[in-house]
Amino acid sequence: MDLLDLKDAAKQIALDSGAILVGVGSRDRLVDAPPSGDMNYSLPGAQSCIIWAYPIPAETLDHYLGKTERLSYRNNMHFAYSTGWKSAATVAQFIEKNTKYKAYPVMPNIDYRGTGFAFRQRLRVGRFFLRRGLATKLIAKIIARTFGEKVFPMFSLRYGAVAAGLGRLGWSGNLFVKDYGSAVYLAGALTTAPLEPDPLADENYCNKCKTCVQACPTGLFSLDEEEAPVTIAGREEIYAKRNAYARCYFGCGGLAGVGPGGSWSTWTPDHDCLKEVAEEQMNDPAYRAKLLQDMLSSNATPVVQREFNKTILIQYMNGGILGNIGKRTLEDTHPTCGACQAVCVADPKQRKKLLALLKSAGKMNLDEEGKEYIERPDGTTFYPPTEV
Numbered sequence: 001m002d003l004l005d006l007k008d009a010a011k012q013i014a015l016d017s018g019a020i021l022v023g024v025g026s027r028d029r030l031v032d033a034p035p036s037g038d039m040n041y042s043l044p045g046a047q048s049c050i051i052w053a054y055p056i057p058a059e060t061l062d063h064y065l066g067k068t069e070r071l072s073y074r075n076n077m078h079f080a081y082s083t084g085w086k087s088a089a090t091v092a093q094f095i096e097k098n099t100k101y102k103a104y105p106v107m108p109n110i111d112y113r114g115t116g117f118a119f120r121q122r123l124r125v126g127r128f129f130l131r132r133g134l135a136t137k138l139i140a141k142i143i144a145r146t147f148g149e150k151v152f153p154m155f156s157l158r159y160g161a162v163a164a165g166l167g168r169l170g171w172s173g174n175l176f177v178k179d180y181g182s183a184v185y186l187a188g189a190l191t192t193a194p195l196e197p198d199p200l201a202d203e204n205y206c207n208k209c210k211t212c213v214q215a216c217p218t219g220l221f222s223l224d225e226e227e228a229p230v231t232i233a234g235r236e237e238i239y240a241k242r243n244a245y246a247r248c249y250f251g252c253g254g255l256a257g258v259g260p261g262g263s264w265s266t267w268t269p270d271h272d273c274l275k276e277v278a279e280e281q282m283n284d285p286a287y288r289a290k291l292l293q294d295m296l297s298s299n300a301t302p303v304v305q306r307e308f309n310k311t312i313l314i315q316y317m318n319g320g321i322l323g324n325i326g327k328r329t330l331e332d333t334h335p336t337c338g339a340c341q342a343v344c345v346a347d348p349k350q351r352k353k354l355l356a357l358l359k360s361a362g363k364m365n366l367d368e369e370g371k372e373y374i375e376r377p378d379g380t381t382f383y384p385p386t387e388v
């Protein structure tokens with residue numbers, strides 16, 4: 001099989017799995033990228049990355065942000081990660097079976113550099129205690145320390161996607177695809193085959209509307225400060241300066257998610273707003289440990305909420321222990337935030353509508369039995385379907 005046929009066949013596998021976009025990038029294009037753009041780390045001698053994207057349907061975003069239901073968002077997330085992983089493995093197997101080249105399926109998420117056995121053991125210990133309801137000070141301290149760590153993927157699918165011509169980096173740092181915005185999930189494979197790279201995306205369609213900044217309840221992104229640019233294929237990708245990563249660990253982890261002013265939230269029952277917490281505090285391990293301990297074991301936190309927090313942490317730990325979100329079960333898939341990505345659709349007007357929807361949909365809460373309900377701003381309550 002020649003390289004042209006190989007490229008076509010690999011791309012077709014991705015498209016057949018439900019991807020809406022697929023492209024090929026080269027090692028040369030990533031030579032000036034940060035370390036997680038280095039293909040060699042995962043596959044010595046890698047020359048090409050094949051990257052593809054699965055969309056989040058528009059109705060799913062409406063339901064998720066408007067808090068009418070999140071089952072469709074959850075199912076779509078599980079589909080994208082598990083299918084992305086399986087099709088990456090299929091692409092890699094296809095290449096190795098039909099050519100002399102090596103290939104490597106990239107795990108879609110939760111596969112970080114340097115997080116080997118010791119990291120997983122730490123998660124196992126944490127999970128052991130949480131499962132037994134023993135959310136002690138020490139456990140909170142260990143988890144809070146993890147929340148302060150900056151982790152880097154084995155291979156950055158976002159950088160790979162830019163190199164493969166799928167899009168450019170938006171202000172949020174998520175990939176921005178011309179026709180889908182950031183509302184996509186990525187998957188990919190590396191290979192030593194020197195495939196012809198596809199054309200790069202022509203321009204960056206992120207218009208710096210900063211809707212993503214407003215949708216983030218924890219304040220991860222700066223409104224106007226930039227990170228050092230990322231260079232891919234000789235072009236600079238500019239995105240927002242990150243505040244303490246712990247903000248997103250708490251927010252995307254479902255432990256905190258109320259927006260400024262307290263009238264709206266993501267899918268979490270915690271009603272603290274981390275955006276209003278000073279950066280100095282978020283960077284302080286002792287503050288984070290106290291915050292976490294309060295969430296897990298303080299009498300001031302309702303019992304049902306403590307149970308929710310423990311459950312969701314265990315689900316995240318299960319994913320971390322697997323080391324591959326593509327293998328996570330549907331039961332352990334529990335999206336609560338991702339708002340920066342969900343509001344960022346291609347059409348700027350629709351972005352504003354989605355942000356308004358998020359901010360007018362009210363707050364999630366838990367009743368005495370631990371069942372999720374939504375407190376609408378007009379004082380009414382609504383129980384969304386939450387069963388699989």
Ligand code: SF4
Binds near residue numbers: 182207209211
């Ligand atoms: S929400 Fe706006 S600023 Fe943020 S990434 Fe999307 S287009 Fe860019």
Ligand code: SF4
Binds near residue numbers: 217
């Ligand atoms: S996932 Fe949520 S908490 Fe994390 S950066 Fe995006 S909006 Fe903020």
